[in-house]
Amino acid sequence: MAQTLSACALKVNLTSKQAAPRSLRAACAPRAVACKTATVCTLESKATIGRREATTAGFAALTALVLPVGEAEALFGGKSREERYTEETQAAIDQINYTIGLAKTDPARPQAIKDLKNTANDWVSRYRRDDKIGGRPSYGYVYSVFNAVQGHYNNFGTKAPIPKKRAARIVKELKDAELALSRGR
Structure with a gap:
């Protein structure tokens, strides 16, 4: 009856315990080393x-320890989607009003236009695919204004002022958007 003892890379076939020196038996003794299989012992069974x-x-345990945990808004009282939408849309409306109200020679105008473009991209990408928000009148008004303002700056450059008719339509749509937001629509 031959026994096979293994300790990771060391494999020895023995016919009796006396044939191997004591240090070799100690090296081959069972210990917590993952060679080919790991044995998990519980009180009742071995798996x-x-x-x-x-x-x-x-790796999963290490990843769970290292990665940061995000904020749990739904369960612990964070802002709802509607509240975030209302706040972000009102901030976008204020930023549009500020940007189109700047004078042509104002030194802050180029940076304000860049910031408005980033805000528009973020706002549209966040709410475009959301069915509950995408169908609201306030969303439609603000989306239309973003298109008008960004289209003007893309076609005519940042130095060209917005024409009076277009500016009047933008201001009217922004007022309509604020009214719809105040009504929760």
Whole structure:
């Protein structure tokens, strides 16, 4: 009756315990080393898992410890989607009013136009695919204003002033958007 003892890379076939020196038996004694399988012992049963499963579980545990945990808004009283939409839309309306009200020679105008473009991209990308928000009148008004303002700056450059008719339509749509926001629409 031959026994096979293994300690990671060391494999020895022995016919009796007396044939191996004491240090070799100590080196081959069972210990917590993951060679081909790892043994998980519980009080009632033994379950054997492979290296792949053990590595995956270890990597998952390490990842869970290292990665930051996001803010849980829904359960712990964060702002609702409607409140965030109302605040961000009102901020966008204020920024549009500020930007189109700047004089042509104002030194802050180029940076304000860049900021407005970033705000428009963020706002539209956040709410365009949301069915509950995309169908609101306030969304339609603000989206239309963003298109008008950004289209003007893209076609005519940042130095060209917005024409009076277009500016009047933009201001009217912004007032309509504020009215719709105040009504929760």
